[in-house]
Amino acid sequence: GENVEQHPSTLSVQEGDSAxxxxxxxxxxxxxxxxxxxxxxxxxxxxxxxxxxxxEKKDQRIAVTLNKTAKHxxxxxxxxxxxxxxxxxxxxxxxxxxxxxxxxxxxxxxxxL
Amino acid sequence: DTxxxxxxxxxxxxMGNDKSIKCEQNLGHDTMYWYKQDSKKFLKIMFSxxxxxxxxxxxVPNRFSPKxxxxxxxxxxxxxxxxxxxxxxxxxxxxxxxYTFGSGTRLTVV
Numbered sequence: 658g659e660n661v662e663q664h665p666s667t668l669s670v671q672e673g674d675s676a677x678x679x680x681x682x683x684x685x686x687x688x689x690x691x692x693x694x695x696x697x698x699x700x701x702x703x704x705x706x707x708x709x710x711x712x713e714k715k716d717q718r719i720a721v722t723l724n725k726t727a728k729h730x731x732x733x734x735x736x737x738x739x740x741x742x743x744x745x746x747x748x749x750x751x752x753x754x755x756x757x758x759x760x761x762x763x764x765x766x767x768x769x770l
Numbered sequence: 771d772t773x774x775x776x777x778x779x780x781x782x783x784x785m786g787n788d789k790s791i792k793c794e795q796n797l798g799h800d801t802m803y804w805y806k807q808d809s810k811k812f813l814k815i816m817f818s819x820x821x822x823x824x825x826x827x828x829x830v831p832n833r834f835s836p837k838x839x840x841x842x843x844x845x846x847x848x849x850x851x852x853x854x855x856x857x858x859x860x861x862x863x864x865x866x867x868x869y870t871f872g873s874g875t876r877l878t879v880v
Contacts, residue, residue, distance in 0.1 A: 689867045691867070691869070695811075699873070699874075700860060700871040700872060700873050700874055701813070701860070701871050702871075703869070706867070744811055746813060750867060752866060752867050756826075757803070757815045757818055757826050758803075758815070758862075758864075758869055759815070760812075760813040760814075762810075762811075762812055763811045763812065763813070765811075
């Protein structure tokens with residue numbers, strides 16, 4: 658089955674700096690890679706996603722990159738703000754099968770003033 | 771209108787008890803899931819149902835029994851609760867790649 662690794666497990670940045678979270682996946686059949694943000698006591702919420710036919714996608718201050726050959730994908734947050742503080746999860750899915758969304762182990766991002 | 775709703779939000783119970791968590795989605799999705807999030811925040815799939823049929827059953831103790839009376843509902847019954855069952859349980863539904871999560875049920879076994 659799919660295995661998703663995520664690094665780092667914790668990340669502390671100063672407000673205004675950039676944050677990068679990296680993930681690797683094992684199943685080359687995975688073709689959909691979403692990122693979720695989970696605030697304390699809340700549900701995971703989708704913030705951005707990328708499909709395997711795209712190398713990069715951007716939405717305001719967040720961007721994702723995908724390297725299919727290396728099976729790497731990354732989340733980039735620029736100009737971080739205190740409200741970006743949360744746990745971020747990457748995930749991988751093969752949309753062509755009745756498979757499950759497999760999550761990475763999460764990154765706790767702390768944006769300090 | 772809440773898209774995926776779970777009840778109860780909090781559940782505190784003693785070891786050995788049997789409890790159920792209910793989930794309902796009004797999105798018309800065909801597939802529903804139960805995920806467990808432990809104290810380290812790891813999110814792990816437990817079960818998946820597609821149109822009331824069980825399609826994924828991860829290595830979960832058979833004290834956990836999901837039931838899907840129709841494609842809009844997926845309930846989770848847990849027998850003989852153990853301390854290690856304490857976690858947040860998230861229900862989710864999907865259509866294709868679009869997943870929507872419920873707000874979670876925090877289960878505490880004492």
